[in-house]
Amino acid sequence: MSLIVKICGLSTRETLDVALDAGADMVGFVFFPPSPRHLSLGMARDLGKQAKRRASKVALTVDADDLTLANIVEALQPDLLQLHGKETVARLRDIKQKFGLPVMKAIAVEASADLATLPGYADAADRILFDARAPKEATRPGGLGAVFDWHLLEKLDLRLPFMVSGGLHAQNVAEAVRVTRAGGVDVSSGVESMPGVKDPEMIRAFIRAARATEELMVR
Numbered sequence: 001m002s003l004i005v006k007i008c009g010l011s012t013r014e015t016l017d018v019a020l021d022a023g024a025d026m027v028g029f030v031f032f033p034p035s036p037r038h039l040s041l042g043m044a045r046d047l048g049k050q051a052k053r054r055a056s057k058v059a060l061t062v063d064a065d066d067l068t069l070a071n072i073v074e075a076l077q078p079d080l081l082q083l084h085g086k087e088t089v090a091r092l093r094d095i096k097q098k099f100g101l102p103v104m105k106a107i108a109v110e111a112s113a114d115l116a117t118l119p120g121y122a123d124a125a126d127r128i129l130f131d132a133r134a135p136k137e138a139t140r141p142g143g144l145g146a147v148f149d150w151h152l153l154e155k156l157d158l159r160l161p162f163m164v165s166g167g168l169h170a171q172n173v174a175e176a177v178r179v180t181r182a183g184g185v186d187v188s189s190g191v192e193s194m195p196g197v198k199d200p201e202m203i204r205a206f207i208r209a210a211r212a213t214e215e216l217m218v219r
Helices: 013-022 041-051 066-076 089-099 112-124 173-180 200-212
Strands: 004-007 026-031 056-061 080-083 103-109 127-132 162-164 184-187 192-194
Touching: 004 200, 013 026, 013 041, 013 200, 026 041, 026 066, 026 184, 041 056, 041 066, 056 066, 066 089, 080 089, 089 103, 089 112, 103 112, 112 127, 127 184, 162 173, 173 184, 173 200
Parallel strands: 004 026, 004 184, 026 056, 056 080, 080 103, 103 127, 127 162, 162 184
Antiparallel strands: none
């Protein structure tokens, strides 16, 4: 089974091309104004056309309302909606019904207690993303470069596909996959020279390192 590699927070044609040419399976676009990776609808429309059929397009939102989601869906034509806020299980079901798209729910992890909500979300989502919990003073829930304790997922019994995120980079992605046995990895700040500025060589290096871990997935 191949590891799914997602490069998130892309915002320029140049870095999107780098990610696509390097073999990213998913490309993520952020629609959340407090983030330095926030994308306008106009740019989303352009990048969506550029990525079409070359990788799965993922729209990341945080507690977005229906109108916001509708505008994003119209502009980007995403293959997957990534919900990175405090959306409830009922809200997940509502979004799936209204927009007819698969949903990946991000779950913030700091301690084992954070996994208590997993069964409910697993019943509603199509995929789970485990990310590091942001500090209380943070203005956004992800893309902060923080790592959580991957050993919390070691004995995870989850039939649903899941990915890991949070502080990943080319040097630690192999260890993250080895410990968690995740089916996918998601990187944003780990391939940036500064917040919101993707580095082409870091993108290539991450994807190379991630691909080299695929043998770890053979159980």
